[in-house]
Amino acid sequence: MVVPSTTPARQETATLLLPQAQPSPGGGAIPTVDMSAPRGRGALSRQVARACAEQGFFRAVNHGVPPAGPPARLDAATSAFFALAAHDKQRAGPPSPLGYGCRSIGFNGDVGELEYLLLHANPAAVAHRASSIDTNDPSRFSSVVNEYVEAVKQLACDILDLLGEGLGLEDPRLFSKLVTEADSDSLLRINHYPPSCTVHKLDHDDQCKLKGIARTKAGNGANPGAGGRIGFGEHSDPQLLSLLRANDVDGLQVLLPDVNGKDAWIQVPADSSAYFVNVGDLLQALTNGRLVSIRHRVIASACRPRLSTIYFAAPPLHARISALPEMVTASSPRRYRSFTWAEYKTAMYSLRLSHSRLDLFHVDDDESGNGSKGK
Numbered sequence: 001m002v003v004p005s006t007t008p009a010r011q012e013t014a015t016l017l018l019p020q021a022q023p024s025p026g027g028g029a030i031p032t033v034d035m036s037a038p039r040g041r042g043a044l045s046r047q048v049a050r051a052c053a054e055q056g057f058f059r060a061v062n063h064g065v066p067p068a069g070p071p072a073r074l075d076a077a078t079s080a081f082f083a084l085a086a087h088d089k090q091r092a093g094p095p096s097p098l099g100y101g102c103r104s105i106g107f108n109g110d111v112g113e114l115e116y117l118l119l120h121a122n123p124a125a126v127a128h129r130a131s132s133i134d135t136n137d138p139s140r141f142s143s144v145v146n147e148y149v150e151a152v153k154q155l156a157c158d159i160l161d162l163l164g165e166g167l168g169l170e171d172p173r174l175f176s177k178l179v180t181e182a183d184s185d186s187l188l189r190i191n192h193y194p195p196s197c198t199v200h201k202l203d204h205d206d207q208c209k210l211k212g213i214a215r216t217k218a219g220n221g222a223n224p225g226a227g228g229r230i231g232f233g234e235h236s237d238p239q240l241l242s243l244l245r246a247n248d249v250d251g252l253q254v255l256l257p258d259v260n261g262k263d264a265w266i267q268v269p270a271d272s273s274a275y276f277v278n279v280g281d282l283l284q285a286l287t288n289g290r291l292v293s294i295r296h297r298v299i300a301s302a303c304r305p306r307l308s309t310i311y312f313a314a315p316p317l318h319a320r321i322s323a324l325p326e327m328v329t330a331s332s333p334r335r336y337r338s339f340t341w342a343e344y345k346t347a348m349y350s351l352r353l354s355h356s357r358l359d360l361f362h363v364d365d366d367e368s369g370n371g372s373k374g375k
């Protein structure tokens, strides 16, 4: 049973010139999961699996990561980084795809009203990157990031194990094993959205020192309306599972069916003590569509900066992603052909942010009858 959120939705997006997002009706659309398992582990695993199947998204509370511990230390370190002068921040970039980025997202012309750090979650990679992020004390920066990654990876693996149990998998640890592999390709992303009410006063092109990228252009898929301020455009996350923590500034929206079954953008009320968990494309493929990779975006509409940190739990590059046998049945034939995470990443980097990239791997209808088929 999914516990409905009781937090009243805020109305900040009401001022936007974008298609209106709906406040979560009574908080009902966004499930809240109490990770302390007050009704036992079986009930918790069913609740997590249900939320990931119905919404692909939930708010995790009582998750065991103390907000004043690793999250607070990471926020302090990353806020200090974003407060640096533009030329100091650029030492950590450009995002290729890892590094420091400002406004430009990916390689295909997407832009948003943000700057970010994109790091590989592997300790050696963090240590390497830290020397260009915190020139005064790189080892302090890497230990703060590694401590955070350890905590959030543990939480991600707990959730993946609950999913394995809730789905009744033969090996309930199968998902988490992909993430605990030494060569897992998990990422950590820290997004910093400047206060939107001052955006018009800032010359962002100058701030970011980005040549050739004009302010958000209409028609690039990131700006659906004149005057709209997209922080991070509509997309699904490609990996297995994403765990997002942000300060108390609203902005995240998720695309969920409304009461009439029509997709509508739902505002996710900020909660700095919670983790927002979303299913990624790989988990959708492994479960043959049983779990859904939810589309989401960030609208920059607040007068305070939004700072968010997302851990993207991913398998190693060579991992083969193929629907699990127990997820393929006569009534639910194989939906996607098999691929490696490396192949999926190659496709994803060639596409725009909003692309439904899993569609590229959809099997033809005449292929789908046989559960053992796949490339």
Ligand SMILES: C=C1C[C@]23C[C@@]1(O)CC[C@H]2[C@@]12CC[C@H](O)[C@@](C)(C(=O)O1)[C@H]2[C@@H]3C(=O)O
Pocket: 097, 105, 106, 107, 108, 110, 118, 187, 189, 235, 236, 237, 238, 239, 312, 348, 349, 350, 351, 352, 353
């Ligand atoms: C436009 C792009 C940015 C992105 C790679 C991509 O080509 C399509 C997926 C994008 C995304 C969304 C979720 C994560 O923020 C991200 C790091 C990821 O793995 O896929 C970004 C990529 C990125 O910013 O490099």
Ligand SMILES: O=C(O)CCC(=O)C(=O)O
Pocket: 189, 191, 232, 237, 244, 246, 252, 296, 297, 298, 308, 309, 310
């Ligand atoms: O910054 C946020 O709150 C969400 C950003 C996001 O969805 C992403 O980086 O993939």
Ligand SMILES: [Fe+2]
Pocket: 235, 236, 237, 296
């Ligand atoms: Fe995302």
